[in-house]
Amino acid sequence: MRLWVVLDEAALHRNVGGAAVMHAQLQHLVAMAELPRVAVQVLRTSSGAHPGMLGSFTILKFPESTDPGVVYPEHRTGSLYLEEPWELKEHEIAFQHLQGLALGPSDSLSLLADAVEGLS
Structure with a gap:
């Protein structure tokens, strides 16, 4: 299985759930993006x-x-x-x-x- 995501940059800055939740979500995105069968691209x-x-x-x-x-x-x-x-x-x-x-x-x-x- 392979996952390829194109994510809008606005999603990185739209504060949903507060700073702690955003921090955890972004950390999770980084961890997932480092996996060999996952590609994450950010659309500026x-x-x-x-x-x-x-x-x-x-x-x-x-x-x-x-x-x-x-x-x-x-x-x-x-x-x-x-x-x-x-x-x-x-x-x-x-x-x-x-x-x-x-x-x-x-x-x-x-x-x-x-x-x-x-x-x-």
Whole structure:
């Protein structure tokens, strides 16, 4: 299994739960980003408009060639699972654009570590 996350920089600064909670969450992000099968990229606020502005989404891919994958866009009123090949392709393209706009995993890890230090 592999996890690849593109995280908006604003999430690093939006204080939810107080300083202690934010500190613990950021420390956990750093620990997860250091795992070999996890990649975390931070999309800087200065990147401007980007494909993720329409909302968060998760792409689930499976090892079976007969199962092309599922997209789960997050929204307020319930669950939605997109399974049409064109829907999956559209979200894969959007994710590739987000990956290209975001800092690389190494620079993102440094930014996360700086955010943890800023709360210490």
